[in-house]
Amino acid sequence: MPISKNAMRRCLxxxxxxxxxxxxxxxxxxxIDVCREQGIEVSSETIQKDIxxxxxxxxxxxxxxxxxxxxxxxxIYTDPKFxxxxxxxxxEDASVLAESLVLIKCMMRTxxxxxxxxxxxxxxxxxxxxxxxNERYPILKTMEPPRSRGYxxxxxxxxxxxxxIPISFIHYSYKNERFKSIVLHPYVVxxxxxxxxxxxFSETHNALRSFGLDRIxxxxxLDRKYQKGNTRQILSFLNDMYGVFPLEVETPIEVVLxxxxxxxxFLTAYPxxxxxxxxxxxxxxxxxKLKLIPTMELIHLVWxxxxxxxxxxxxxxxxxxxxxxxxx
Amino acid sequence: xxxxDKTLIWHLDVRRKTLQLLRVTMNEYTTRxxxxxxMDQMYVNNWWINIDPNTHLLTSxxxxxxxxxxxxxxxxxxxxxxxxxxxxxxxxxxFFAPLPQEDQKISLIEFETATRTGFNMYDIELQLKDxxxxxx
Numbered sequence: 001m002p003i004s005k006n007a008m009r010r011c012l013x014x015x016x017x018x019x020x021x022x023x024x025x026x027x028x029x030x031x032i033d034v035c036r037e038q039g040i041e042v043s044s045e046t047i048q049k050d051i052x053x054x055x056x057x058x059x060x061x062x063x064x065x066x067x068x069x070x071x072x073x074x075x076i077y078t079d080p081k082f083x084x085x086x087x088x089x090x091x092e093d094a095s096v097l098a099e100s101l102v103l104i105k106c107m108m109r110t111x112x113x114x115x116x117x118x119x120x121x122x123x124x125x126x127x128x129x130x131x132x133x134n135e136r137y138p139i140l141k142t143m144e145p146p147r148s149r150g151y152x153x154x155x156x157x158x159x160x161x162x163x164x165i166p167i168s169f170i171h172y173s174y175k176n177e178r179f180k181s182i183v184l185h186p187y188v189v190x191x192x193x194x195x196x197x198x199x200x201f202s203e204t205h206n207a208l209r210s211f212g213l214d215r216i217x218x219x220x221x222l223d224r225k226y227q228k229g230n231t232r233q234i235l236s237f238l239n240d241m242y243g244v245f246p247l248e249v250e251t252p253i254e255v256v257l258x259x260x261x262x263x264x265x266f267l268t269a270y271p272x273x274x275x276x277x278x279x280x281x282x283x284x285x286x287x288x289k290l291k292l293i294p295t296m297e298l299i300h301l302v303w304x305x306x307x308x309x310x311x312x313x314x315x316x317x318x319x320x321x322x323x324x325x326x327x328x
Numbered sequence: 329x330x331x332x333d334k335t336l337i338w339h340l341d342v343r344r345k346t347l348q349l350l351r352v353t354m355n356e357y358t359t360r361x362x363x364x365x366x367m368d369q370m371y372v373n374n375w376w377i378n379i380d381p382n383t384h385l386l387t388s389x390x391x392x393x394x395x396x397x398x399x400x401x402x403x404x405x406x407x408x409x410x411x412x413x414x415x416x417x418x419x420x421x422x423f424f425a426p427l428p429q430e431d432q433k434i435s436l437i438e439f440e441t442a443t444r445t446g447f448n449m450y451d452i453e454l455q456l457k458d459x460x461x462x463x464x
Contacts, residue, residue, distance in 0.1 A: 165463060168337055170350050170362055172417060179364030179419070181339035181350045183460070204339075217419045218362060220337065220353070221463040 010035060010042060010050045011062070015084045018066070018075050026074045051075070054084070099140050145194045150213030154189065157198050157219070161186045164226040166203075169219040171211055180204065183222065184211070187229040188237065190244065192297065197244045199237055201227050208233060210244040236293070242273050243297025247320060250293065256313040257288040263308040264288075272301065287312070299324060332356070332429055335462035342452050346370075349436070349449060353462070359385065359394065359424040361436065363447075367416045376408035377418070380438045380446060385424045389432035398423040431455050 013034050017026045024030050028044050035042045054064040065078040077083075104116055160167055166185045173180070186200035195212060202209040208229075237244075240252045252275075259267055261284030268278055275291040288309075292298070299321045302309050311318050335355040342349040351362040365377060381404045385394040402420035403409050409418065427434065433453050438446035 168339065168351070168460060170364065170419060172364065172419065177366050177415065177417065179348050179350055179366070179417075181341070183339070218351075218421070222337070223461040223463040 006040070007050060007053065009038070010040065010047065011054055011084060013038065013040075014047065014050060014054065014075075015064075018077055019083055019085075021074070021076070025072075026076070028075075031075075143194065148195070148214050150216050151196065153213055153216060153219050154196065156221070157186055157189050157213070160221060161189060161198075161200075164228065166222045166224045166226055167219045168222055169211075170217040172215045172217065174215065182211070183224075184209070185227040185229070187234050190238065192244050199234070199244070201229065208237070210237075239274075241293045241295050241297075242290075242301065243295035245296040247294045247296060247299075248316070252291045252293055253314065255290045255292065255294055255298070255311065255317060257290070257302065258310055258312045259286050259288050259305075260308045261285050263305055267309075272298075294320075334429075335464070336429060336456070336459040337462055338454055338459050340452065342449055344447065344449050347447055347449075349452065352434075352452075352454060354427050354429065355462075356426055358397065359427045361422045361424070363420050363422070365418045365420070367411050367414045369414060375411045377411075378403045378405045378408045379420075379422065380405050383422065383436070383438045383447070385427065386435045386437060387427055387432045388434075389428045389430050394425040394427055396422055396424055429456070 014031055017024070017031050017034055020026070028047060031047050032042060032044065035047075051066055053060070054062050055066055057063045062084045064084060065082055067076055067078050068074075069076050157167075159165070166183060168181065168183055171180050171182045172178075181204070183203035184198065184200045185203070186198050188199045190197050190199060190210075195214070197210045197212055198216070199208070199210045201207070202211075236251075264278065264280065264284060264286040267276070267286075267288055272288070273290050273292050275289075277289040279287040279289065281287075294317050299311075299317075302311055302321070303325075311321060333356060335353060338352040340349050340352060346366045346368050348364040348366075349361060350364055351360075353360040353362070367375065379396070379399055379402050381396065383396040387394065400421040400423075401418065402422070422436075431454070433451045435451060436447060436449040438444075438448055
């Protein structure tokens with residue numbers, strides 16, 4: 001029989017009184033007093049019935065190991081860790097959470113990730129079904145690159161994006177081999193291809209910019225008016241690009257690639273972008289149409305396929321990649 | 329000496345060859361100078377840098393010498409940070425006794441002799457109106 005809402009409320013109070021034994025003596029009078037404080041008029045007989053019900057096994061009760069200690073004249077849990085106020089998970093829920101923990105461990109090796117992992121482990125620890133973390137190998141495995149330089153700033157940057165705090169840092173440009181002091185109003189911390197970037201408005205450049213965390217030195221929070229970002233521009237940065245460093249245009253344009261038959265198979269299975277459209281030829285090759293903001297990373301991706309993939313439109317992008325290639 | 333409980337920050341771009349002074353941070357406890365050092369075409373095998381332990385700051389706001397108290401990511405002489413290639417770079421910081429918080433010109437002095445100039449930098453302007461405040 002399901003537990004009624006009122007009985008549930010009383011059971012939670014009984015649980016709370018027993019668990020808070022360090023503050024007040026958990027006896028019948030204390031339970032009745034707390035019920036009254038919460039607007040529930042109740043007799044000792046009703047409480048006694050509730051306690052008996054709590055002792056019953058699930059689903060009729062909570063399997064609560066309640067015992068009345070005659071010497072102390074108080075109620076106790078014989079298992080001091082027991083509480084009915086925890087989150088109870090089905091084995092399926094616990095399994096999903098356990099797998100999520102693997103992902104969190106891989107992706108969020110920061111203080112924030114640790115907090116999230118700790119919170120989830122707490123939830124799992126209150127589950128009826130214990131998940132044995134030992135003697136298991138991960139059945140879900142993501143790529144785990146070694147921790148990169150700049151990762152230590154992740155928590156500070158996330159906090160600044162969340163609260164809206166400008167930062168001062170020193171940036172080193174690998175390309176120009178030059179240092180620069182930057183004031184940034186950060187909006188988003190973003191991962192791309194296992195590299196982390198912070199995106200925001202750079203006062204130094206008077207423009208929106210991305211900075212690789214590996215090239216940032218000594219970020220400091222500034223007591224300065226925060227310049228809020230334009231949501232449309234931020235979403236465009238997150239969704240309209242393959243990568244983080246745009247080339248020349250700021251709005252999505254049509255880019256056409258030509259792929260050989262083998263590469264077409266891979267690109268069909270692993271699309272480059274949500275906007276990807278494949279127009280197949282009879283030989284199995286294809287034109288791969290994308291609508292996005294062209295980026296350095298898109299050019300690098302095309303290069304990574306060698307002669308199997310090349311840009312055929314727009315013309316300026318073909319010229320751009322040629323000019324970049326000559327520098328290598 | 330004028331000080332406040334604020335931490336003031338200046339962004340700068342003062343260069344001496346391939347050494348850049350990028351940021352000055354000061355409060356009532358310390359003065360921090362952040363530098364970037366980039367190797368260049370001058371590179372020859374076994375190039376190195378270090379900082380002399382007697383390095384100090386001079387300021388137009390005082391007659392005192394403000395001695396170096398600490399450093400991060402740079403060796404103090406006679407130890408050395410060695411470089412391997414002309415593309416190597418280094419970010420490092422030097423800490424000095426707290427400067428007065430007022431408009432001033434500061435000079436970084438590694439060597440006082442005319443023959444050895446090291447990382448000496450002269451007359452770096454710090455105006456209070458150009459400073460930013462650190463959020464605590």
